Structure formats: structure tokens, C-alpha cells
Amino acid sequence: MKFVTVAGPPSSGKTAVLIHAIKHLLKDGIRVVVxxxxxxxxxxxxxxxxxxxxxxxxxxxxICPDHFYVPNLEAIFNWAxxxxxxxxxxxxxxxxxxxxPAIKGCLAISVVDNLGNIDIPQKIGPMLSTADIVVITxxxxxxxxxxxxxxxxxxxxxPGAEILEVNGxxxxxxxxxxxxxxxxxxxxxxxxxxxxxxxPACVCSYCTGEKRIGKSFQLGYIKKIEATETEGGQx
Amino acid sequence: xxANIRKITIIGGTTxxxxxxxxxxxxxxxxxxxxxxxxxxxxxxxxxxxxxxLARGDTPSNRTLILNDSELDCWGRxxxxxxxxxxxxxxxxxxxxxxxxxxxSRGISSNxxxxxxxGLTNSLSGEPIGARDNITxxxxxxxxxxxxxxxxxxxxxxxxxIDEIENAGINRLMALEILSAKGKxxxxxxxxxxxxxxxxxxxxxxxxxxxxxxxxxKEEEEILKKLxxxxxxxxxxxxALRRGGSAGIAGAAVNCRVQPHEADGGDHQQWLS
Numbered sequence: 001m002k003f004v005t006v007a008g009p010p011s012s013g014k015t016a017v018l019i020h021a022i023k024h025l026l027k028d029g030i031r032v033v034v035x036x037x038x039x040x041x042x043x044x045x046x047x048x049x050x051x052x053x054x055x056x057x058x059x060x061x062x063i064c065p066d067h068f069y070v071p072n073l074e075a076i077f078n079w080a081x082x083x084x085x086x087x088x089x090x091x092x093x094x095x096x097x098x099x100x101p102a103i104k105g106c107l108a109i110s111v112v113d114n115l116g117n118i119d120i121p122q123k124i125g126p127m128l129s130t131a132d133i134v135v136i137t138x139x140x141x142x143x144x145x146x147x148x149x150x151x152x153x154x155x156x157x158x159p160g161a162e163i164l165e166v167n168g169x170x171x172x173x174x175x176x177x178x179x180x181x182x183x184x185x186x187x188x189x190x191x192x193x194x195x196x197x198x199x200p201a202c203v204c205s206y207c208t209g210e211k212r213i214g215k216s217f218q219l220g221y222i223k224k225i226e227a228t229e230t231e232g233g234q235x
Numbered sequence: 236x237x238a239n240i241r242k243i244t245i246i247g248g249t250t251x252x253x254x255x256x257x258x259x260x261x262x263x264x265x266x267x268x269x270x271x272x273x274x275x276x277x278x279x280x281x282x283x284x285x286x287x288x289l290a291r292g293d294t295p296s297n298r299t300l301i302l303n304d305s306e307l308d309c310w311g312r313x314x315x316x317x318x319x320x321x322x323x324x325x326x327x328x329x330x331x332x333x334x335x336x337x338x339x340s341r342g343i344s345s346n347x348x349x350x351x352x353x354g355l356t357n358s359l360s361g362e363p364i365g366a367r368d369n370i371t372x373x374x375x376x377x378x379x380x381x382x383x384x385x386x387x388x389x390x391x392x393x394x395x396x397i398d399e400i401e402n403a404g405i406n407r408l409m410a411l412e413i414l415s416a417k418g419k420x421x422x423x424x425x426x427x428x429x430x431x432x433x434x435x436x437x438x439x440x441x442x443x444x445x446x447x448x449x450x451x452x453k454e455e456e457e458i459l460k461k462l463x464x465x466x467x468x469x470x471x472x473x474x475a476l477r478r479g480g481s482a483g484i485a486g487a488a489v490n491c492r493v494q495p496h497e498a499d500g501g502d503h504q505q506w507l508s
Contacts, residue, residue, distance in 0.1 A: 143382040152340030
């Protein structure tokens with residue numbers, strides 16, 4: 001079975017793009033299942049269900065979605081195998097744009113749109129820089145120059161990635177994505193595999209429900225800002 | 236620098252209702268300007284999309300595209316430039332910074348080229364833009380003009396796909412001339428008679444399929460000449476009105492008559508040529 005992870009900032013078009021690619025796969029008779037990890041709520045599960053494929057949705061609630069995602073990878077993998085899937089696609093919303101960790105040996109896709117700040121590629125982190133495929137969406141609402149500039153920025157952040165421009169509304173470009181999905185290597189198990197990047201540590205009193213502000217309420221892994229004033233001030 | 240695209244061949248697929256497309260095979264050669272005509276929903280944008288995606292019988296139209304004599308199996312980097320219907324920019328930065336970024340992303344030295352692009356932009360649109368203007372603050376027409384000048388000079392792709400060039404109040408004849416320079420293949424979806432007749436060939440779309448291919452006839456070329464004269468008159472009048480002149484004075488200068496019109500009883504004026 002091919003196990004593919006898809007990550008990207010909220011509203012970048014992950015689900016729209018995947019739905020088009022999955023339609024192409026289904027047309028070829030490929031058995032596809034989808035897992036969706038989100039934090040608070042999502043109706044993406046229903047969108048996938050309308051394709052008539054098995055879907056599993058996990059909501060992380062109070063926990064960082066990525067810290068929820070990794071311990072559940074095996075369960076999702078096993079579920080997909082039970083469904084005799086040929087391709088399992090796991091979509092996750094990156095919460096802080098930093099991780100949504102990709103797995104070594106499993107195809108990793110990152111979906112970003114053309115509408116962000118030009119420095120966005122540098123802000124996204126491993127979610128973008130460790131992906132095998134970077135899908136850029138919403139190219140229809142920007143100019144040729146902006147598309148080229150964005151693409152170039154992506155190439156600089158992730159020089160090895162295949163970059164695909166896909167229109168989530170019309171599906172233009174989704175065929176190429178389908179072809180790339182089919183070229184993913186099959187994997188037998190996720191157990192023992194490694195993430196491509198480590199996730200930020202996150203064990204402090206606020207992780208466990210603390211709401212009060214103040215030094216005496218802060219326990220655990222606490223990092224204090226190293227303030228640097230850039231204008232008119234002295235350190 | 237740019238790979239040599241000599242020819243695009245389109246092998247016909249199926250219409251929206253699944254019948255075989257009337258045009259079974261069409262070759263587009265280097266230097267050709269082709270227009271796509273047909274009512275909204277007839278399949279113009281889809282044909283552009285097939286070309287852009289290099290369809291292999293795997294898009295809804297089932298068309299197959301062949302580049303040159305099949306020795307290229309995909310578009311290389313920067314071979315296709317597309318002018319979509321976008322009317323404004325999203326990135327927020329001054330014109331010259333933006334052009335510099337674009338030029339450097341293509342490995343082009345930016346100094347002379349920025350002035351060239353701004354100069355061309357200003358010859359296409361009414362109000363001139365300045366190097367320090369923010370691109371998001373440009374008007375629709377100015378943005379469009381800048382996109383066109385930028386595609387022509389910095390992108391400089393051998394194949395240019397255009398989804399309607401007419402709706403921006405810019406000099407579209409000059410725009411098309413600029414974009415089709417240097418022996419490119421230019422394919423334009425259009426509803427504008429002037430643009431349609433300016434192309435050597437037009438593909439008539441119907442029900443999602445390529446229905447007919449017509450070459451611009453001698454008679455149509457004559458009509459085109461008249462259209463160009465009319466268009467110039469319109470432009471001159473538009474410019475005069477924009478500058479605060481009155482239609483009568485503009486009319487004398489551009490040889491178009493202006494007649495008072497009483498249709499709705501007011502002091503309304505409608506001009507006729």
C-alpha cells in the first residue's frame with residue numbers, strides 16, 4: 001500500500017486538490033482511502049465520503065494536531081490496510097505551519113497557495129522544506145509573474161521537490177498529481193519508520209489547562225523571549 | 236535560453252455530449268496567432284487548459300496534445316506563459332521591487348529590463364505607473380498592462396495562452412502585438428471581433444468541441460481594416476473624454492461625428508461614428 005501524507009496551511013486547498021486527484025485514481029479503478037486530522041472541527045470527511053470511499057476523521061481537540069497525528073499513524077495505516085486500500089492519503093492541517101511531520105519513505109505532499117506573503121515559504125518550515133511534492137494552488141487569481149516568483153521561492157526553500165500547479169476549483173493540473181501519487185513507493189508498515197523532522201517540544205503548564213499569567217504558574221518546558229530592539233533602543 | 240517549440244498538434248477528443256469532435260487534428264505552428272471563439276461555456280477555457288496541461292487523452296475532453304514531433308513529452312520550465320483574467324496583483328510591493336524579484340527568479344539581470352517593462356506598461360494603459368507605486372494600488376487597467384508587459388519581456392515564453400485580453404481598457408491591439416512578437420505561438424480566447432479577425436486562424440468551439448477552423452478571409456481582412464479605424468476613433472474619443480475634453484472637439488480631431496440624441500428627453504449626448 002502507498003501511504004501519502006498531505007499537509008498545508010488552512011484554506012490552502014488541500015481537500016479540493018485531493019478530491020480532483022482521487023477522482024482520477026477512482027476512474028483508473030484504484031482503491032483509495034482518506035484520513036483527515038484536524039483540531040476543532042471539519043466537514044472535509046463528508047466531502048471525501050461523497051466520492052464513495054472509506055474515510056476516517058480524527059479531531060485532536062485540546063492537543064496539538066501534530067502531536068495527535070504521530071501516535072495515531074499506525075492505527076490509520078492498519079485501518080487503511082483493512083479496507084484493502086492501494087493508496088491511503090492522510091491529510092492534516094498544520095496548526096502552527098511548522099511541522100505536520102512527513103515520514104521517511106512515504107510520499108509527502110505540501111499544499112500552499114499563491115496568495116500569501118512572499119516570505120511565506122521561509123515561514124512554513126519543515127512542512128514545506130521536507131516535502132517531496134509541493135502543490136501550489138490558486139494560480140488562476142494571480143499573474144504569471146507572481147506564479148513564477150512563488151514557484152522560485154518554493155524551489156529555494158525545497159530545491160529537490162517536484163512543484164505542481166493545481167487549480168482546486170477546476171482540477172487543472174490534478175492529473176499530474178495523480179501520476180505522481182501512482183509513482184509513490186509501497187510500504188509494508190509504518191512501525192519503526194522515522195519522521196523527517198522533529199516536532200517542537202510542548203510540555204508546559206499551559207498544555208495541561210493552566211490559564212493564569214505569571215511566572216509562578218509556569219512549569220515545565222518554558223522558553224523566555226530574547227528581546228532584541230531593532231530601532232532606537234538599547235539592549 | 237528558451238526551448239524550441241516548433242509545433243503543437245491537437246488530436247481531437249470528444250464533445251460534452253460524448254460525440255467525436257468535428258476537428259480531428261489541428262497543427263499550430265511557431266509564429267501563429269490563433270483565436271478561440273464561441274459562446275460562454277462552449278469550451279474555450281477547457282481547450283486552453285488542455286494545452287497548458289498537455290492533455291494525453293486523460294482530461295474530460297479526451298484530447299491528446301503533441302509537442303513538435305513528440306520528442307518532448309512535457310512542457311519544460313517556463314515554456315508556457317498564461318495571461319488569466321486576473322485584474323489585480325496580490326503581492327504587496329513597489330513595481331520595481333516586484334519586477335526585480337521576477338527577473339532574478341528567472342536569472343535575468345534586472346536593471347535595464349525594469350525600465351523597459353515600465354515603459355511598455357505605460358504605452359499600453361492610460362495613466363502612467365511609477366517605479367515606486369505599489370502593485371496592489373494599481374488600477375485594473377494598469378495591472379493588466381503591467382502583467383502583459385512583464386509576460387512579454389521577462390517571462391518571454393515561446394507559448395502564450397490568453398484568456399480574454401479585451402476587458403481592461405488597455406490598448407489591446409498593441410498588447411497582442413507585443414505578446415506575439417519573436418515568433419511565439421499565441422492562443423487567445425476572445426469575444427472581440429477585432430482580436431478574432433486579427434488572428435490568422437480561429438477555432439470555433441461548440442458544445443465543448445472544436446467545431447470548425449476558419450482562416451481569416453481577404454474580405455475579413457478588409458473588414459478588419461475598418462474595425463481598426465473605428466477602434467482608433469473610439470480610443471481617441473475615449474482619451475479626449477478622459478482628459479476632460481468634449482466630444483465635439485475630440486470628434487473634429489479624430490474624424491468622428493457626434494450627434495445630439497434626444498431619446499430620453501434630456502441633454503444626453505450619444506456619439507455615433
